[in-house]
Amino acid sequence: MARGNEITIDYAVDAFIDGAGKISSALLGMVNKVGGQIYALLFLSEEPLSLDEIAERLQVSKSNISINIRLLEEMKLVRKIWVKGSRRDYYEVERVYPRKVLTDFFDKIRGTIKDAIHTIERSRSLAKEARVDLASDKRAKADFIIDQLNLIGSFYYAADKFFNDFFEGKNIDLTILRAVLSNPEGLSKGKS
Secondary structure (H helix, E strand, O other): OOOOOOOOOOHHHHHHHHHHHHHHHOOOOOOOEEEEHHHHHHOOOOOOOOOOOHHHHOOOHHHHHHHHOOOOOHHHOOEEEOOOOOOOOOEEEOOOOOHHHHHHHHHHHHHHHHHHHHHHHHHHHHHHHHHOOOOHHHHHHHHHHHHHHHHHHHHHHHHHHHHHHHHOOOOOOOOHHHHHHHOOHHHHOOOO
16 A cells, blocks of 8 residues: 555555456456456466455455356466465466457457348348338338448448458558548448
């Protein structure tokens, strides 16, 4: 904690643990706040820690720590280790977290983009099919819906191309993505 104007190492560690918990819970729910705090504590710990030590340090129940440790183990972010002379379970961190979090984060985004494109394409196909059977005076509503689907689709197609190029190691052309973000209406004209 802070003493007067002096900042202690524990205060710095606490700041990291608190921030990591908030960041973890914000990253699409991949690791909850307590899980992020456990990881941060172990990440900055020179020695492995027991469940009791983690619970005491974080002021969280041992059962909550145990549940989150199991989740972190399943995600291969922490591992249980044996400490000579002790019957307790001890844990240390796998130091791959930033890479794993980013990979999982981008995979979730890519999956969401693919789902959005599928939904847009299906909806546009259904709207076009319904438009054929509409009287000419009622086609304006269908045209509006198709235009709106084209508009939102242009964003998702650009995002999909961005991620595909990125993961394939291609040069990334941000022109389309910038155009969609700055003037989405201009990209949907003429697409029906």
